[in-house]
Amino acid sequence: MARVRKIMLADVPTLKKEEKIEEAAKLLSKTDNGCIVVVEGDTPIGIVTELDIVRHISKGKPRLNELLSEIMASPVVFMTPDMKLDEALKMIDTKRFRKYPVVENNKLIGLVTKNDIIHAISDNVKLHRAIQNIVLILFVAFELFIFLLYQPLVSYLGA
Numbered sequence: 001m002a003r004v005r006k007i008m009l010a011d012v013p014t015l016k017k018e019e020k021i022e023e024a025a026k027l028l029s030k031t032d033n034g035c036i037v038v039v040e041g042d043t044p045i046g047i048v049t050e051l052d053i054v055r056h057i058s059k060g061k062p063r064l065n066e067l068l069s070e071i072m073a074s075p076v077v078f079m080t081p082d083m084k085l086d087e088a089l090k091m092i093d094t095k096r097f098r099k100y101p102v103v104e105n106n107k108l109i110g111l112v113t114k115n116d117i118i119h120a121i122s123d124n125v126k127l128h129r130a131i132q133n134i135v136l137i138l139f140v141a142f143e144l145f146i147f148l149l150y151q152p153l154v155s156y157l158g159a
Contacts, residue, residue, distance in 0.1 A: 004088055005081035007120045008102045008110030014039045015068060017046065021056065022064035024048050033111060035099045038072045042107040046072030047099065078103040079112060085124070088117050 013027050013036045024036050028050055038046035048068055056063070056071045078101045079088055091100075092114050102110035 004083045007116045008112045012111045017069040037101050044076045044101045044108045046074040048072045
């Protein structure tokens with residue numbers, strides 16, 4: 001089975017917790033992954049999603065000059081690069097987050113989303129089904145050979 005390392009996004013947008021929410025919004029507008037990982041050094045300490053910013057703004061006065069630490073989700077639930085995709089899917093089922101930093105030796109090395117994992121598993125299932133279909137076709141062809149040609153061949157050779 002494939003591992004998280006194969007499907008993770010390696011170039012993860014990051015900011016420090018002292019940065020302003022406005023900086024996070026600007027950075028999010030330039031990315032497609034929908035989140036920013038908040039780091040201290042290379043270690044992830046929080047995560048901010050587009051939804052976190054929308055919820056913050058909808059509370060009343062849009063305070064985009066506040067610190068990211070005010071709205072970031074912490075502690076971070078992360079995956080490891082060598083985690084199997086089925087293990088990652090179990091984690092998603094229990095934690096119910098959509099985005100997970102990928103951490104190795106306390107260092108952020110990537111980001112993986114729920115959709116990335118589901119699509120990768122789906123592609124894996126499609127490949128296995130294709131292999132099963134090929135084996136089934138070969139088996140049916142062999143059975144057809146036995147049924148149609150074996151008896152006349154035995155009769156011809158034995159007579």
